[in-house]
Amino acid sequence: MKKLILAIFYVFIFNSSAIALVEVDITRGNLEPLPIAVSPLYIEPGSKDIKVNDKVIKNVGEKISEVIEVNFRRSGLFNTLKKDSFVQKPDIAHIKPRFEDWRLIKAQALVTGKVTVLDDKLRVEFRLWDVVAAKEMIALAFSTTPENWRRVAHIISDKIYQRLTGEAGYFDTRIIYVSETGKKTQRYKKLAIMDQDGANVKYLTLGNEL
16 A cells, blocks of 8 residues: 655644534534535636546646535535635635635635646645634645545545634545455455545455455
């Protein structure tokens, strides 16, 4: 299994002792998901499309933001807002959000970012903003190889989840399971591993060991 090497270029965490934005009232028996806007990560001019297993992936910034959105939606703690309601362009929002625009669509948290692809290296930068308080909560950047773009999305999801809930994220985890194929009378079992969202399936055995 390939090891992901991530270089953290900078970390700015503002008001780290603040109460998490997502609060659960156990006396009410239900949870109101936090409205969060995940802006598409824009591509830095001059960047190239990435190639993974001989497959060209275009607009990797949008792909990363989509994975983050799905992670949040599946958690049940977040209400991911529709992108067609966004007013501000991704590149401008990443530098300086117009918080009044995001308040109009009822967003309480905002994720922005940008992607740079150069010399077979993928650099992903993201920021988490508190829309209500009009301030930045996290700013992080990661550098890795292009084939790890999905894992970067999961790591970003974990960082945001932890900052907003106060609990450790679980999106950057893998599951080992037994895959079965073949006829009922002749079953082949393989030990396999996949991401928690079902992507990146890899077989660890050939099918005749179990």
